[in-house]
Each structure stands twice: as C-alpha cells, then as structure tokens.
Amino acid sequence: DSGVTQTPKHLITATGQRVTLRCSPRSGDLSVYWYQQSLDQGLQFLIQYYNGEERAKGNILERFSAQQFPDLHSELNLSSLELGDSALYFCASSPWGRDTDTQYFGPGTRLTVL
Amino acid sequence: SQQGEEDPQALSIQEGENATMNCSYKTSINNLQWYRQNSGRGLVHLILIRSNEREKHSGRLRVTLDTSKKSSSLLITASRAADTASYFCATGAEAAGNKLTFGGGTRVLVKP
Numbered sequence: 313d314s315g316v317t318q319t320p321k322h323l324i325t326a327t328g329q330r331v332t333l334r335c336s337p338r339s340g341d342l343s344v345y346w347y348q349q350s351l352d353q354g355l356q357f358l359i360q361y362y363n364g365e366e367r368a369k370g371n372i373l374e375r376f377s378a379q380q381f382p383d384l385h386s387e388l389n390l391s392s393l394e395l396g397d398s399a400l401y402f403c404a405s406s407p408w409g410r411d412t413d414t415q416y417f418g419p420g421t422r423l424t425v426l
Numbered sequence: 427s428q429q430g431e432e433d434p435q436a437l438s439i440q441e442g443e444n445a446t447m448n449c450s451y452k453t454s455i456n457n458l459q460w461y462r463q464n465s466g467r468g469l470v471h472l473i474l475i476r477s478n479e480r481e482k483h484s485g486r487l488r489v490t491l492d493t494s495k496k497s498s499s500l501l502i503t504a505s506r507a508a509d510t511a512s513y514f515c516a517t518g519a520e521a522a523g524n525k526l527t528f529g530g531g532t533r534v535l536v537k538p
Contacts, residue, residue, distance in 0.1 A: 355514065357525040370525055406524070415524075
C-alpha cells in the first residue's frame with residue numbers, strides 16, 4: 313500500500329458525460345501528479361500540482377482539468393467524454409515535487425466510456 | 427509520446443533464473459525510476475537512480491545507469507513466480523517539474 317488513495321476504483325459512463333476522479337496523497341506529500349494509462353498511448357503524464365499550484369502540464373486535453381485543494385487532495389475532471397478516454401487514471405504523490413523524490417502511485421481509477 | 431523504450435517487450439523465464447531488461451531514453455535526465463505493475467493494477471516503485479549514480483541495489487534488484495549511452499538496465503536475480511508483472515522505466519527531469527516519462531514496459535512471465 314503506497315498510502316495514496318483514489319476513488320472511485322471503477323467508473324463506467326457514457327460518451328458526452330462528465331466525471332470527477334479523486335486522489336488523496338500520502339500524508340505529508342505536497343505534490344500530486346496525474347497520469348493516464350491506455351493501450352495505445354501507454355503511461356502519459358497529464359498534470360502536476362504542488363501545494364495547490366499547478367507546476368507542470370503534459371498531454372492533458374482541454375476537456376480535462378484538475379485542481380489541488382487546501383487539504384492537498386486533488387481532483388481530475390474529465391468532460392465531454394469520448395470512447396478514447398477509456399483508460400486507467402493514476403494519481404501519484406511526492407514530498408516536494410523534486411527530481412530527488414520518489415513518486416508513489418495510487419491504485420488507479422479505471423474509466424470505461426461506452 | 428514516450429521517451430523511453432524498453433527491451434525486450436516481453437520476457438519468459440523459469441523460476442530461479444535471472445531476468446534482465448533494458449531501457450533507453452532520449453533526453454537528459456536527473457533521475458530514472460523503475461516501477462512494477464501487476465496486471466492492470468497500481469504501479470509499485472522499485473528503485474530510483476540519480477543521474478550521477480552508476481549502479482544501485484535493492485534486495486534482488488540491481489539497476490545500472492549509463493548516461494553516456496542514455497540507457498539503464500534492471501536485473502532481477504533468482505526470480506520468483508511473484509515477480510510476474512510488467513516493469514516500466516521512467517525518467518524525470520526537474521526542469522519539467524519532475525514529471526515522469528514512461529517507457530512502454532517489459533512484460534515478464536516467471537514460470538514455476
């Protein structure tokens with residue numbers, strides 16, 4: 313158990329819908345990262361937050377947004393869902409968001425868009 | 427797009443044998459991490475090696491890093507059936523906020 317929690321574990325929804333994925337980092341970690349794992353694209357970095365502020369952005373679609381709240385939990389919002397958004401979404405956390413940090417991953421949320 | 431490429435893509439060995447997988451990457455890095463993923467589940471961190479390190483050990487794991495060749499290797503000694511999983515290398519660069527760029531992974535099957 314990495315100490316990172318993600319809810320829900322599974323999510324099944326329809327095209328065009330909007331969903332919210334939630335992540336609680338390890339106790340004491342200030343930085344949160346979101347990754348998407350799909351069969352065709354592999355594991356891709358989406359976005360990073362550090363202490364509530366956006367730190368880095370990757371291949372995140374405009375239909376997707378995220379935020380980190382004062383209590384350091386983070387949410388990833390996916391809207392106007394398409395079939396191709398079906399994937400495993402991982403959250404990771406690290407203490408300071410530095411290159412010396414290990415990133416600890418949560419169990420993931422499996423999103424299925426029908 | 428992925429920075430790293432793992433080789434081989436799949437590996438099948440007998441329990442007790444060693445498993446070696448390689449990772450190559452394209453740009454300068456500050457660190458390289460190896461993760462294990464059991465079928466569709468979460469990623470488990472195995473080891474982090476910094477760009478100024480050449481070799482690191484953790485239990486039955488040995489990781490090497492050659493920054494001149496932009497490559498790393500992961501060796502699992504005396505493999506067990508429980509080592510069956512996909513193994514990913516991931517590179518980090520602080521300039522990008524330490525986002526991790528993952529390779530495509532090596533699927534390892536350890537047969538009892």
